[in-house]
Amino acid sequence: MFLNEKLETMDRKEIEQIQIERLQATLNRIIKVIPFYKDYFQKKNISTEDFTNIEDIQKLPLITREDLVRHHPYGMFSVPLREIVRIYPTSVPFRLPVVVGYTQSDIIKLSKLTARVLCSVGVKKDDVVLINFNGNIINGAFVVMYGAELLGSSVIPCFDSNPEEIIDILRSYRVTKLITTPFNALALSDVIEQRKISPQDLSLESIIVGGEILPHYHQKRIEETFMIKVSEIYGMEEIIGPGVGGECEKKCGIHINDDHFIAEIIDPKTGKSLLEGKTGELVLTTINREGFPLLRYRTGNITSLIIEKCSCGRNFSRIQKILNHTDERLIINGISFLPKHIEKILSSYEHTTKNYRIIIERANNRDRMEIEVGVTSELFVDQIRKMEDTKLNIKQDITDNLRVNASIRLVEPKTIPYPWKKETNIIDKR
Amino acid sequence: MLYIKNLNAFYDDIQALRNVSLHVKEGEIVALIGNNGAGKSTILNCISRIITSVNGSMFFRDQDMSDLKYNKAVDLGIVHVPEGRCIFPDLSVWDNLLLGSYSKREKLSTCKKNINKIFEMLPLLRKKKDQAGGTLSGGEQQILAIGRGLMAQPEIMLLDEPSMGLAPIFINDVFGILKQLKEQGKTILIVEQNAQKALEIADRAYVIETGSIILEGDTDELKTNQEIKRAYLGKGYSEIWD
Ligand SMILES: Nc1ncnc2c1ncn2[C@@H]1O[C@H](COP(=O)(O)OP(=O)(O)OP(=O)(O)O)[C@@H](O)[C@H]1O
Ligand SMILES: [Mg+2]
Ligand SMILES: [Zn+2]
Numbered sequence: 001m002f003l004n005e006k007l008e009t010m011d012r013k014e015i016e017q018i019q020i021e022r023l024q025a026t027l028n029r030i031i032k033v034i035p036f037y038k039d040y041f042q043k044k045n046i047s048t049e050d051f052t053n054i055e056d057i058q059k060l061p062l063i064t065r066e067d068l069v070r071h072h073p074y075g076m077f078s079v080p081l082r083e084i085v086r087i088y089p090t091s092v093p094f095r096l097p098v099v100v101g102y103t104q105s106d107i108i109k110l111s112k113l114t115a116r117v118l119c120s121v122g123v124k125k126d127d128v129v130l131i132n133f134n135g136n137i138i139n140g141a142f143v144v145m146y147g148a149e150l151l152g153s154s155v156i157p158c159f160d161s162n163p164e165e166i167i168d169i170l171r172s173y174r175v176t177k178l179i180t181t182p183f184n185a186l187a188l189s190d191v192i193e194q195r196k197i198s199p200q201d202l203s204l205e206s207i208i209v210g211g212e213i214l215p216h217y218h219q220k221r222i223e224e225t226f227m228i229k230v231s232e233i234y235g236m237e238e239i240i241g242p243g244v245g246g247e248c249e250k251k252c253g254i255h256i257n258d259d260h261f262i263a264e265i266i267d268p269k270t271g272k273s274l275l276e277g278k279t280g281e282l283v284l285t286t287i288n289r290e291g292f293p294l295l296r297y298r299t300g301n302i303t304s305l306i307i308e309k310c311s312c313g314r315n316f317s318r319i320q321k322i323l324n325h326t327d328e329r330l331i332i333n334g335i336s337f338l339p340k341h342i343e344k345i346l347s348s349y350e351h352t353t354k355n356y357r358i359i360i361e362r363a364n365n366r367d368r369m370e371i372e373v374g375v376t377s378e379l380f381v382d383q384i385r386k387m388e389d390t391k392l393n394i395k396q397d398i399t400d401n402l403r404v405n406a407s408i409r410l411v412e413p414k415t416i417p418y419p420w421k422k423e424t425n426i427i428d429k430r
Numbered sequence: 431m432l433y434i435k436n437l438n439a440f441y442d443d444i445q446a447l448r449n450v451s452l453h454v455k456e457g458e459i460v461a462l463i464g465n466n467g468a469g470k471s472t473i474l475n476c477i478s479r480i481i482t483s484v485n486g487s488m489f490f491r492d493q494d495m496s497d498l499k500y501n502k503a504v505d506l507g508i509v510h511v512p513e514g515r516c517i518f519p520d521l522s523v524w525d526n527l528l529l530g531s532y533s534k535r536e537k538l539s540t541c542k543k544n545i546n547k548i549f550e551m552l553p554l555l556r557k558k559k560d561q562a563g564g565t566l567s568g569g570e571q572q573i574l575a576i577g578r579g580l581m582a583q584p585e586i587m588l589l590d591e592p593s594m595g596l597a598p599i600f601i602n603d604v605f606g607i608l609k610q611l612k613e614q615g616k617t618i619l620i621v622e623q624n625a626q627k628a629l630e631i632a633d634r635a636y637v638i639e640t641g642s643i644i645l646e647g648d649t650d651e652l653k654t655n656q657e658i659k660r661a662y663l664g665k666g667y668s669e670i671w672d
Contacts, residue, residue: 013433014453014455017433017435017451017453018453020435020451021451021452021453021643021646022646024449024451024642024643025636025643025644025645025646028639028642028643028644029644029645048448048449048642049448049449051449052435052436052449103654103655104654104655105647105651105652105654105655108650108651108654109647109651288647290645290655
């Protein structure tokens with residue numbers, strides 16, 4: 001479905017015209033006010049006039065989250081603070097915060113854009129929409145709420161409810177569309193199963209998830225429990241939340257809103273641009289943002305780009321379902337974390353070595369993670385009591401810091417290959 | 431309909447436009463706003479081919495405009511109503527209108543029919559059809575200039591500051607007529623000092639600053655932009671925001 005069919009089905013020629021116009025306007029704006037770009041242009045001896053077609057975007061530097069951290073808080077803002085109406089600090093466990101700013105017109109644009117994305121995944125005016133986000137994607141939740149309200153849907157925002165409460169709300173208010181994270185959707189699946197609720201008792205027509213990678217086996221689990229389809233919307237906190245793109249009813253990839261973003265795929269190792277269809281890291285450029293424009297931002301998401309007309313009528317480019325991230329994150333029951341965070345926790349214990357191994361399996365529709373931790377022989381000769389304590393403490397530490405459950409097994413270090421490599425030290429049986 | 435990419439224009443050594451890219455779709459009203467000397471009129475002059483020494487690409491309905499001779503854009507249906515009205519003060523309203531279709535070398539009977547259509551749209555002109563152009567009020571002269579532009583049955587109209595020098599009451603008249611044209615689905619690229627008025631009737635707008643486009647967007651988005659308010663929508667706003 002379309003919010004504005006004419007706009008969303010415009011041909012590539014029009015899309016490219018809009019992209020170059022907006023890229024040029026963005027550059028003309030930021031070059032005067034963001035010292036980072038002023039310096040870069042000076043150093044490279046280039047000017048805004050060197051940008052006459054979309055490919056020229058490669059003359060700009062790639063930006064990482066670390067760059068944003070370096071210019072934290074306001075170094076990459078392109079308008080004075082008095083014109084910013086929303087300041088949103090994003091923080092991820094173990095990572096330094098970056099802050100995003102929106103002007104009034106950014107907020108209007110985001111709302112329209114998110115309404116468009118929701119429309120494409122099937123949200124309608126007469127839907128009752130439950131929005132359930134929490135933790136570090138509260139801003140995304142607001143954006144989705146604005147978008148759904150703009151569509152005219154009846155929105156129920158639930159930002160901090162537990163799965164039990166959500167199920168009750170789904171039932172009592174005859175919710176037709178649920179918008180949430182993969183993690184929450186999995187937790188709801190558990191409740192449905194435990195309480196033996198029949199999905200027919202719900203009025204739910206589809207579940208829309210965003211905010212994190214949704215592996216096939218998790219999607220399958222949610223779809224089987226609720227007996228309805230799951231659709232994905234895409235975006236990230238540094239950009240605008242879930243308005244970057246979404247699936248259409250043909251479900252053949254995620255359409256990127258090309259009139260607001262320029263998408264590129266690069267080789268994550270070399271930073272070189274890759275040809276259409278090749279798999280690599282998605283890089284996004286906002287071309288219609290005032291407060292906090294991001295140019296060539298490395299999303300870390302691994303995917304490929306297709307630029308051809310979709311049978312839904314859109315000419316917007318599509319990315320394939322995202323299944324990987326450059327940081328090699330692991331996803332357990334919908335929660336993502338980095339192995340190096342486990343390493344950091346383990347290294348704070350007295351008798352641990354650098355050798356460890358993660359084993360992941362699926363049983364009873366749940367992910368189970370076991371961590372084999374290499375410990376020095378002193379611990380083995382010590383009393384059993386101390387070994388048990390260490391295990392319990394590590395387990396608790398991991399749950400507290402990463403929100404995931406793990407069972408811990410202490411082993412002799414030589415049984416685990418070292419140095420640590422993903423291929424040999426993560427055994428993912430899913 | 432009209433696609434412009436990387437337009438550069440020069441007056442001798444002075445570069446008046448730098449990589450200007452813009453487009454106008456059929457049925458759209460697009461406003462160009464910006465300070466004095468920003469290059470707004472220059473853009474219109476490039477499109478109507480009054481300025482021909484330019485580089486960049488200009489396409490109108492898939493036709494490359496770069497080969498068009500001086501002032502020949504009108505052959506494609508591009509009609510330019512320049513700044514300052516430029517009507518013939520000694521000729522009657524009727525004759526002024528007739529001259530509007532002269533460039534198309536139409537038969538007199540067709541012209542008459544067209545003038546009657548204009549009269550239906552702009553009844554004021556019918557009332558004053560025998561009056562000399564120079565004796566009309568400023569607002570009436572502006573309406574006559576628009577009427578004359580319409581005589582050429584334009585595919586797209588380029589209007590340069592139709593409200594310039596007009597008292598507020600006449601400005602409303604002129605914009606009332608633009609609103610009518612919009613409802614009839616006419617395509618218009620309008621340059622305005624009166625950004626507030628322009629944003630009211632336009633679908634989209636471009637903001638130009640010293641020869642470069644710095645902002646583009648739907649007018650409902652641009653209206654909230656504080657920078658625009660401060661710079662182009664008049665003084666009242668700067669007091670609130672500075
Ligand atoms: N014939 C000319 N010869 C030399 N320079 C010119 C000529 N016409 C315009 N310019 C210069 O080109 C720049 C753009 O002028 P232009 O008339 O397009 O601005 P504008 O945005 O229409 O301004 P205004 O709001 O005052 O009408 C200005 O610096 C102007 O002085
Ligand atoms: Mg002018
Ligand atoms: Zn599609």
